[in-house]
Amino acid sequence: MALLQTSLIWTTGVVALVILAGVAITFVSIYSSPRERSLFVSFVTVISLTSLLATVCLLPIDIALVSTTTDNTTGTKKKWADPDTVNNILLSLKVVYYLLYSLDAFMCLLAMPFAYFWYEEWDIDSTTGSRIRGALKYTTAFALLVLVLFLVGFFIPVAAQRTGHEHYDLDYFRRLLLENRGERALTFIVGVLLCLGTVLYAVYTAPGLALFPVSLIKSIPAISITSAEEARDALAINRERQRIIEAKQIGGGAFSPKDKRDLENLQREERTLTRKQRLADEGKNRWWLKLQAALRPFKLLLGLILLGISGLLVASMLITGIDKIKYSKCGARCGYILTDVNIFNPINWIFVQSSKVFPIDYVIALLFVLFFFVSTVIGLAYIGIRFLWITIFKIRSGHTKPQALLMGTVLLTLSVLAINYGLTMFVAPQYSHFGGQKYCTWPLNEPHIIRDCSKHPEHLHPCSAGATGPAADVCTPTVVSTFINRITLNYPFFGVFAFWAQFVFIGLFVITAITALVRTPKMDFETQLDDEDEAEEESLLGATSHRFRGAWEDVRGSTNRG
Incomplete structure (x- = not known):
């Protein structure tokens, strides 16, 4: 049974990976400019997108695997879930996580910069050798940055050593304190990237989370009799x-x-x-335009539903933030780690209730993860790649330069780390840590003995970090939650930064949603394209339309050219 369940979950993950690779190839082919397309840049972008999409979708698999180890009708471990089997499952997950995180870091810090400078080094007189040497020369700076981060992470003291007079009462947290310096260095590098990704998460994902449903609500058929x-x-x-x-x-x-x-x-x-x-x-x-007009009511309904879901997600994040401020046992000293959910969290409750019917909760988790990721893409397409108020590149269907593809993929890669943090620590903290696992506390007069709760379901409790004694042996935390908690516990400044950034995320979402519903910004066409044909096409796509519709058309990859 154990082999069948785990094999089914991993097989589903492999199938999803193949689909994601197809999505990455389609994304690059739709968005890249045919006139400036580079095979090497496209290859690097596809590999990077596939890796980060796999990282995003690994969270539901992680939750599914650890949840299968517990019988939620009795509140005990399943017969096959002995310590060795559970450790093997966690080890396989940990290996996949480390491989994906390492690949993401390698692509983000080395491969994509190399591909960027490789493309920039091209001219009429350039040779393959000269382009490689030029790209390596500039990429060396990024390699030195990785080396510096590794050395800092290797030697910097962690929280356990820096605050030796303090201690954590829970075994769950004590086990998270690092002793292995190599693992500590990797944790530090991911923590730095997490902070960078959190900034992008607030700037792009928060507006995208509001613009995605609003663009559906306000969109109209691109070509109509009225137009x-x-x-x-x-x-x-x-x-x-x-x-x-x-x-x-x-x-x-x-x-x-x-x-x-x-x-x-x-x-x-x-x-x-x-x-x-x-x-x-x-x-x-054209039949598809008629179909688009016919589906307009359903599009409006979907937009309203997604807007409600977005509001519920942000409300859950705000509730968790208040919960952490009020009930975190160690506050800023450990990055506001929370042991138990003390205030009702609607998204967390939905997950816990749906876990009663397999595999509804895993499907919902996957949809939420993809919703956050798609919102980030929409925010990137709407805002563009900017430095402060200066637009460097725009993400447009069929007009995106290779440099913009690479930079956009780097931004998405960094945002994925923040998405994992947001879902795990804020949106549904208890469920993301332990899935649908439950433990039993019967009989009441012997709290340290775990027995069968099939006849006493009222004494079943969702697993949490606060579970101690025999209950801690029943509850198996997800690998991603352990990794993130390890970062925030060993390097609290990372946790504090990521924690308060969530409130910035909430604020930007509220501002964008209100602004988008009340007043629709218009497209800015002051920047003229060099190619007259492209200028006409860009004007055609949105010279008299609104910014939302243009951004949404870019995200869908559809153009209105004959």
Whole structure:
């Protein structure tokens, strides 16, 4: 039975990995610019995306595997779940986690910088050797950064050594304090990347979590009879304005600099409107546009449901934050680790209740993880790659430069670490730590003896870090929760930073949601593209539409070109 259950879960994970690889290939082919596509850059991007998607989807597998070790009707370990078997399951999970985290770090800190500079080194006179040497020269700085982080993590004292006069009462936390210096170094590197990812998580995922449902609520069919009529009317007005300006020259007058600029702008706008009208007229009889219009009510309903889910997620995060501030036994000294859920958390409750029917809770967990990841992609497509207020690259369907693909993938990779932290420590902390596992405390007069609770279900309790004695042997924590708790316990400054960043996340979500529902920002087309055809296509995609629709079309990878 043990082999069958674990094999089924791992097989599901392998199938998901194959699907994710296909998603990564599709993503790169849709978003990359055909005129500037690089085979090497595309290959590195696909491998990186597949790795980070696998990392995201490993959390539900982790929860599923540890949950299978406990019989939730009796509150005891299953017969096959002896210590050796459980340790083997945890070891296999730990190996996969370390491989994926190491691959993510390698791709993020070395492979993608190398691919970036490899592409930048190209010119007419360049050779393969010169490009490799140039890329290695610049990538050396990143290699030195990794070495410095490893050495700092190797020698920096952890919390247990720095605060020797303090102690943690729970065995669960004492076991998390590191003694192995190699593992300590890896933990420190992941902690640094976690903090960087948390910043990106707040900047991109929070707005994306609000924009995703709002874009569904406010979206309309991209080409419709109304848009064709609007284009026709705008074209008539445009040509009339051109006629008025040209009449000045016919009457013997001279063009002023302002008239010349206005005429050039009107001529560019005329080309865009003419093409927009033609595509709109051609699209009236296209079946998928009719289907899109017919599905509009369902799209609106889905948007409302997702908006409600987003609000529930953020409310659960706020509740957990308050719970940690009020009930964390060690506060900032251990990164606000929480032993038990003391305030009702709706998302955590939903997971615990759904765990009664296999495998509903695992499916919901996977959907939540993917919801956060897709929201990050939408936030990235909407905001673009920026440094402060300066836009460096934009993520657009069919127009994304190779450098933008690489940088966007780096941002997504770092965000994945923060997504794992947010789900594990804030959204559903108790469930993410122990899944649907339960332990029994019957008889009441012998609290240190665990017995069969099948006849006394009222004495079944969800597993938590506060479970001590024999209950601690029944409850098996997930590998990801152990790893994250190890980071925050050994290096509390990482935990404190990630903790307070969640409140910034909540604030940005609320601001974006309110702004998006009340007022729709418009697309900014002040930046002109060098290629006139691309400029016309970009204007066609959104010159008279709203920013939400343009961002949503980019995320879906659909264009309205004939």
